[in-house]
Amino acid sequence: MPTAIEFNHVSKEYRLGLVSTKTLSYDLDRWWKMHVLGKEDPYLQIGSVNDRSKAADSDFVWALKDIDFKVEQGDVVGIIGKNGAGKSTLLKLLSRVTSPTTGTIKARGRIASLLEVGTGFHRELTGRENIYMNGAILGMTKNEIDRKLDEIIDFSGCERYIDTPVKRYSSGMTVRLGFAVAAFLEPEILVVDEVLAVGDAEFQKKAIGKMHDISKGEGRTVLFVSHNMGSVRQLCKNGMVLHNGSIAFTGTAADCVDYYNGANLAELYNYTKIENHHHWDNVIREVEYVSIRMLNDCNSVANEEPLSFVMEVKRNVSMIHNCQFGLSIRDSGENIVGAAWSEKVELPENADLMRVEMSLPNHQLAKGRYKVNFSIGNCDFNNPIYDFDIVSDVIRFEVNYKDIAHNQPFTSWKHGRIAFVTSTPVIAPISNPTN
Numbered sequence: 001m002p003t004a005i006e007f008n009h010v011s012k013e014y015r016l017g018l019v020s021t022k023t024l025s026y027d028l029d030r031w032w033k034m035h036v037l038g039k040e041d042p043y044l045q046i047g048s049v050n051d052r053s054k055a056a057d058s059d060f061v062w063a064l065k066d067i068d069f070k071v072e073q074g075d076v077v078g079i080i081g082k083n084g085a086g087k088s089t090l091l092k093l094l095s096r097v098t099s100p101t102t103g104t105i106k107a108r109g110r111i112a113s114l115l116e117v118g119t120g121f122h123r124e125l126t127g128r129e130n131i132y133m134n135g136a137i138l139g140m141t142k143n144e145i146d147r148k149l150d151e152i153i154d155f156s157g158c159e160r161y162i163d164t165p166v167k168r169y170s171s172g173m174t175v176r177l178g179f180a181v182a183a184f185l186e187p188e189i190l191v192v193d194e195v196l197a198v199g200d201a202e203f204q205k206k207a208i209g210k211m212h213d214i215s216k217g218e219g220r221t222v223l224f225v226s227h228n229m230g231s232v233r234q235l236c237k238n239g240m241v242l243h244n245g246s247i248a249f250t251g252t253a254a255d256c257v258d259y260y261n262g263a264n265l266a267e268l269y270n271y272t273k274i275e276n277h278h279h280w281d282n283v284i285r286e287v288e289y290v291s292i293r294m295l296n297d298c299n300s301v302a303n304e305e306p307l308s309f310v311m312e313v314k315r316n317v318s319m320i321h322n323c324q325f326g327l328s329i330r331d332s333g334e335n336i337v338g339a340a341w342s343e344k345v346e347l348p349e350n351a352d353l354m355r356v357e358m359s360l361p362n363h364q365l366a367k368g369r370y371k372v373n374f375s376i377g378n379c380d381f382n383n384p385i386y387d388f389d390i391v392s393d394v395i396r397f398e399v400n401y402k403d404i405a406h407n408q409p410f411t412s413w414k415h416g417r418i419a420f421v422t423s424t425p426v427i428a429p430i431s432n433p434t435n
Helices: 024-036 087-094 127-137 142-156 171-184 194-198 201-216 229-235 253-265
Strands: 003-015 060-072 076-080 102-107 111-114 189-192 221-225 238-243 246-252 271-273 287-294 307-315 322-331 336-341 353-360 368-377 387-400
Touching: 003 087, 003 221, 060 087, 060 221, 060 246, 076 087, 076 201, 076 229, 076 253, 087 102, 087 111, 087 189, 087 221, 111 171, 127 142, 127 171, 142 171, 171 189, 171 201, 189 201, 201 221, 201 229, 221 229, 229 253, 238 253, 246 253, 253 368, 287 368, 307 368, 322 353
Parallel strands: 076 221, 076 238, 111 189, 189 221, 287 387
Antiparallel strands: 003 060, 003 102, 238 246, 271 287, 287 307, 307 353, 322 336, 322 368, 368 387
């Protein structure tokens, strides 16, 4: 496939604070050399890395630094990363809202951008007038826009208000109309930022379906920025993870999501001495955890091996005679994939410090990284004070799902978070087939 988008060592630098050399003579020197002699800015400095969590050590910052990638025609690329990673800046450079400080950008065909609510709309014009204005900006003729007008209005769901000035639209209506214009006026490249999050669930589903049709059926290219990892997995084929203005990872969309989510579980550990910050604030701690150890190798748990834990527990109130022990497991995306409770356990009469062993014989977890929360309850679901203690994120481990027949780990897993165990199928001949 031909290349639709190409970034060659693109960087974008911004200046923090006031844009000035702070002296009139230097400002005049800058103006003379840049605007009269046509030279580069003599006072441009090398900026610092765009790490928003740290105080700046320079007046300049690289919003993007040495971005280099290609996108094939018809591909759908998801761009993910934390706030401030450079995602929107990258799309603005591609859409020519701003220019790169260094490097070059090549794009094949017309680009339609939906970067933020109301982008490209004139608030005083009606919805219908804005459709024609945006179409003209994209290089469409009036006849071309006329042919698409009914589809755009119908898809947006704004027919009742189409002759009302856009300034009276809600943010959701504005996004609906903006997306419909960008999608139906047949650009070769569609650039969509996080704006779909403003729309309702019904419209988000329609928008995802339309972008899928654009890429698969019509062979157009889509760049999609979103914090909704489910949408990225569903829509995109390939992806890119940005971190502090640089490309941290590229690959399939599923791998990028796993990488991005897995950054929250980069460190694995099978033992935790419980400190105050591990306990939930609203627990009474009449019985509490002292330490928890996982007996498995946290770096490589096989899908068929039991998960085994040893817990040291302290009883702080002597009148507590029984309890239940529970755990819940979360994946790298903070989704609870499963939970379990033990049977009612009688506590020893003359001991306040106890050792408890607990295991999951068949955890059914697929390949990925997980963390475990533990709880102790009072065996009475009708009692409003149910939890004695809950501790969070005290064990982290990774499951390496294996092809049992060949005893080899799978190199990838794209089929969900649970590896269900089924019974052996029973096959019998059919003597009287049904029609």
